[in-house]
Amino acid sequence: xxxxxxxxxxxxxxxxxxxxxxxxxxxxxxxxxxxxxxxxxxxxxxxxxxxxxxxxxxxxxxxxxxxxxxxxxxxxxxxxxxxxxxxxxxxxxxxxxxxxxxxxxxxxxxxxxxxxxxxxxxxxxxxxxxxxxxxxxxxxxxxxxxxxxxxxxxxxxxxxxxxxxxxxxxxxxxxxxxxxxxxxxxxxxxxxxxxxxxxxxxxxxxxxxxxxxxxxxxxxxxxxxxxxxxxxxxxxxxxxxxxxxxxxxxxxxxxxxxxxxxxxxxxxxxxxxxxxxxxxxxxxxxxxxxxxxxxxxxxxxxxxxxxxxxxxxxxxxxxxxxxxxxxxxxxxxxxxxxxxxxxxxxxxxxxxxxxxxxxxxxxxxxxxxxxxxxxxxxxxxxxxxxxxxxxxxxxxxxxxxxxxxxxxxxxxxxxxxxxxxxxxxxxxxxxxxxxxxxxxxxxxxxxxxxxxxxxxxxxxxxxxxxxxxxxxxx
Amino acid sequence: xxxxxxxxxxxxxxxxxxxxxxxxxxxxxxxxxxxxxxxxxxxxxxxxxxxxxxxxxxxx
Numbered sequence: 220x221x222x223x224x225x226x227x228x229x230x231x232x233x234x235x236x237x238x239x240x241x242x243x244x245x246x247x248x249x250x251x252x253x254x255x256x257x258x259x260x261x262x263x264x265x266x267x268x269x270x271x272x273x274x275x276x277x278x279x280x281x282x283x284x285x286x287x288x289x290x291x292x293x294x295x296x297x298x299x300x301x302x303x304x305x306x307x308x309x310x311x312x313x314x315x316x317x318x319x320x321x322x323x324x325x326x327x328x329x330x331x332x333x334x335x336x337x338x339x340x341x342x343x344x345x346x347x348x349x350x351x352x353x354x355x356x357x358x359x360x361x362x363x364x365x366x367x368x369x370x371x372x373x374x375x376x377x378x379x380x381x382x383x384x385x386x387x388x389x390x391x392x393x394x395x396x397x398x399x400x401x402x403x404x405x406x407x408x409x410x411x412x413x414x415x416x417x418x419x420x421x422x423x424x425x426x427x428x429x430x431x432x433x434x435x436x437x438x439x440x441x442x443x444x445x446x447x448x449x450x451x452x453x454x455x456x457x458x459x460x461x462x463x464x465x466x467x468x469x470x471x472x473x474x475x476x477x478x479x480x481x482x483x484x485x486x487x488x489x490x491x492x493x494x495x496x497x498x499x500x501x502x503x504x505x506x507x508x509x510x511x512x513x514x515x516x517x518x519x520x521x522x523x524x525x526x527x528x529x530x531x532x533x534x535x536x537x538x539x540x541x542x543x544x545x546x547x548x549x550x551x552x553x554x555x556x557x558x559x560x561x562x563x564x565x566x567x568x569x570x571x572x573x574x575x576x577x578x579x580x581x582x583x584x585x586x587x588x589x590x591x592x593x594x595x596x597x598x599x600x601x602x603x604x605x606x607x608x609x610x611x612x613x614x615x616x617x618x619x620x621x622x623x624x625x626x627x628x629x630x631x632x633x634x635x636x637x638x639x640x641x642x643x644x645x646x647x648x649x650x651x652x653x654x655x656x657x658x659x660x661x662x663x664x665x666x667x668x669x670x671x672x673x674x675x676x677x678x679x680x681x682x683x684x685x686x687x688x689x690x691x692x693x
Numbered sequence: 694x695x696x697x698x699x700x701x702x703x704x705x706x707x708x709x710x711x712x713x714x715x716x717x718x719x720x721x722x723x724x725x726x727x728x729x730x731x732x733x734x735x736x737x738x739x740x741x742x743x744x745x746x747x748x749x750x751x752x753x
Contacts, residue, residue, distance in 0.1 A: 399745050403737045406706045407730075410713035414726055417717060531727030533709075533734050 242311035248483045254490035257478060260401035262466075262494030263502055265348035265542035267408065268522035269590045270465070270499075271506025276520070277453035278440035281431040287455040288503060291462025292495035296488075298463070298470035299479075303605075304488025306612055307479035314476045318604055321611045323625035325632035326640075330604060335556030337597050339573055342549040343580025346382060347587055349542030350374045352523030352535045364519045368582075375581040382543060383574025386550040387567045397544035405497055407537040411529025412505035415512045418528075435511040441520075445585040451656075460658040461591060462499060467598035467661060473605035521587065550574055595657040599647050602661060603640045603668035610669050618673070620680055627685040635675030643668035698740045705736035 274284050310317060319327045353374060358364050385393055421430040440449040453461075469475040470491070479488060509525040518524045522542075526534030554570035564572075580586060586593065615622045625633040647664045651657055712729035715721035721729075 399738070399741045403706065403734065403741075406709055407734075410709050410730060413710075413713040414716040414723065417719070421717075422719070530730045531723075533727065533730040536734060 243480045247481060249481045250483060251487060251490065254478075254482060254487045255493045256398075258491045258494035259405075259497055260398055260494075262498030263401060263404050263408070263541070264498070264545040265345050265522065265538065266545070266590060267498055267502040268348060268506050268509075268526060268538055268541065269344075269587050271503035271508075272510030272520050272525065273450075273591050274453065274458060274503070275436060275507050275510045275514070276441040276443075277450045277457070278438050279436050279453045279458055280438045280455075281428070281436040283453070283455035283458050284436045284504065284507065285431075287458025288462050288500050291459040292492075292499050294459070294463040295466055295470060295495050295499070296492045298467075299475065299491035300486065300488035302609060303470045303473055303475050304479045304482060304485040306473065306608060307476045307488075308482055308485045309612065310476070311480045312476065313480065314473050314605075314608070317473065317476060317608050320623040320626040321607060321633060322604075322636040323630045323632040326604075326625075326636055329637075330601075331556045333600055335553045335573070337600065338549050338553035338556060339576045340580050340586075340593065341597070342382075342546045342553060342573075342577040343583070344586045344590060344593065345542045345546035345549060346375060346379050346577055346581040347542075347583075348522045349378055349382075349539045349546065350523075350581065351521040351587075352526065352538035352542075353378060355523050355527055355535055358524075364524070371584070372582050375578045379574060379578035379581060382546045383550060383571055383577070385543075386547045386554070386574065387570045393544070393547040397548070400540050400544060404537055404541055405502070407526075407530055407533060408502045408505040411526060411534050411537075412508040415509055415529050418512045419508070419515060434515065435508055441514070443588060445588050457656070457658055460661070461595075462495075464598045464658065464661045465499065465594055468601040468605070471605050471609075471665065472598070472601040473608050474601070476608075546577070550577055553577075592657065595661070598661050599644065599657065599664055602665055603643050603672075604636075606665050606668045607636050607639070607672050610672060614673065615676070618677070620673075620676055621685045624676065624680065624685055628683070633676075633679075635672055635679050638675055639668050639671035642671055695744045699744045702737055702740040702744070705733040705740070709733035 279287070306317075312320075315327055315331075318330055322330075350371065354366060354370070357366055357370055357374075361370075416427070416430070419430050419434040421427055421434075440452050442448070443450050479485075482488070506522075506525065509529045510520040513520045513525045513528050516528065518528055522538045523535060526538045528534070530537070550570060550573060554566060554573045557573060558564065558566060558569045611622045621627060624630070625636075643664050646667055647657075647660045650660055650663075709730050712721055712726045712733075716723060716726045
C-alpha cells in the first residue's frame with residue numbers, strides 16, 4: 220500500500236513536469252536579445268524597495284554600498300556565466316530533471332516541497348510590499364502610520380485573495396503585464412531617486428558624494444521596530460556577500476537552468492548583468508536614497524511611503540505593480556511545486572490553499588524588516604542541490620565516478636545526495652545558532668556539501684558499482 | 694501606427710526622466726513633476742499593449 224502511494228506521488232510529480240522532460244532542441248534556442256530582456260525584467264521587483272533601504276538601516280557606509288554592490292553583483296554575474304550557464308547548455312534540462320537524474324525521484328519530491336514552501340513565504344513578502352502602498356489611504360484616514368494589526372490582516376485578505384485568484388485564472392496575463400511594466404518600473408526607480416535628492420540637500424552632482432556619506436549611507440544603524448534593538452552593522456563584506464547570495468538559488472543553486480537551457484551559448488549567462496546592474500545596483504541605490512529621505516522627513520521607511528515620497532501616486536502604483544507582478548507567478552509556481560503533496564487536488568485548489576498561506580505570511584510585519592535573513596535562508600536551503608549538479612557533471616568523470624548514478628541504478632533516492640544536503644544544512648544551522656552571520660555561511664556550506672557529496676558518492680560507488688551504461692551519460 | 698505608439702511610449706518615459714532632472718536642478722516644482730510622472734505612466738500603459746510582443750520569455 221505504502222509502495223503504491225509512493226509511486227503514485229512520484230508519477231504525479233513527473234506528470235507535472237512532463238512537458239519539460241526532454242532536452243531543449245536546437246530549433247528552440249534563443250539569441251542574446253531575449254536573455255538581456257528576461258534578466259532585466261526578472262530582477263526589478265517589489266523586493267528592490269525593501270533591500271536598498273536595508274543597507275541604510277544596517278548602517279552601511281557609502282563606499283560599502285557603492286563598491287560592495289558592484290563587486291557582489293559582478294560575482295553573481297560570473298556565477299551565472301561560469302557555473303550555471305555551462306551546465307544549462309550542456310544538459311539542456313530543467314533543474315527538476317537534473318536533480319531527478321542524479322538524486323532519484325524522492326529527492327525531487329523533497330526539493331519540490333522545500334521550494335514550494337520558500338516560494339509561499341516569498342509571495343507573502345511580495346504581498347506585504349504591495350500592502351504598504353495600498354495602506355497609504357488608510358494611514359491618511361486614521362491619521363497615523365502605525366495602523367492596527369487588524370487593518371493589515373484585512374488588507375492581506377483582500378489583496379491576497381485577488382492575487383490568488385489572478386494566479387489561478389490569469390497567470391499568463393499577469394506574466395505579460397509584468398513584461399510590459401518592467402521598463403516603466405526601471406524609470407520610476409531612477410526618477411524617484413533623482414527627484415528626491417534635493418530633499419537630502421543635494422543640489423548638484425558634485426554634492427552627491429558628500430550627501431551620500433553624510434545623509435544616506437551614514438554608517439549609523441537604525442532601530443529595528445520589531446525587536447526594539449538596533450539593526451546589526453553591515454560592512455562592505457556583508458554587502459558583497461549579500462549581493463552575491465541574493466540570487467544564489469538561481470545561479471549556484473541552478474534554478475536558472477530552466478531559463479538558460481534555451482541559450483545558444485553559455486556566454487549568454489553574462490546577460491544576467493542586465494538584471495544585476497539595473498535591479499540590484501541602480502534600483503537598490505535608488506531605494507536607499509528614498510529610504511534616507513523618508514527617515515529625514517519622519518516617514519516610515521517602508522516601500523509604499525518611500526515610493527510615494529519619491530514620485531507621488533506613480534511611486535505608490537509602482538510598488539503595487541512591483542509586488543503583484545512577482546507575487547502572482549510566485550504563487551503559481553509554489554502551487555505547482557506543492558501540488559505533489561496533495562491527494563490529487565486540482566491546480567486551482569492547491570493555488571488557493573497556498574494563497575491562504577501567503578496571506579498568513581503577509582500578516583507578519585517582521586517579514587520585510589528581515590528580508591535579508593529570509594533570502595539568505597532560501598540560499599542555504601537550495602544551494603547544495605545546485606552544487607551536486609555542478610560536481611556530478613564536471614568533477615565526477617575526472618574522479619572516475621559515474622554521473623547520474625541514481626538514474627543508472629534506478630534508485631528511488633541517492634543517499635549521498637540526501638545525506639550531504641541534510642548534513643550541510645545541519646552544520647549551517649549549528650554555526651548560525653552559535654552566532655555565525657548567515658551571509659558568511661553560504662560559501663562554507665557549498666564547500667561542505669560538495670566534500671560530503673563526493674566522499675559519500677565515492678563510498679557508494681565503491682560498495683555498489685553502477686551497471687555498465689547502455690548509453691553515454693550527458 | 695505601431696512605430697508612432699512606440700515613440701509615444703518612450704517619449705512618456707523620457708518625459709518622466711526629464712521632469713525628475715528638472716526637480717533636481719530646481720527648475721520644476723514637485724507637484725508638477727508628480728503630475729508629469731503620472732501622465733507618463735498613463736501614456737506608457739495606454740500605448741505599450743499595442744506594440745510590445747505578447748510572447749513570453751524563454752522560461753515561460
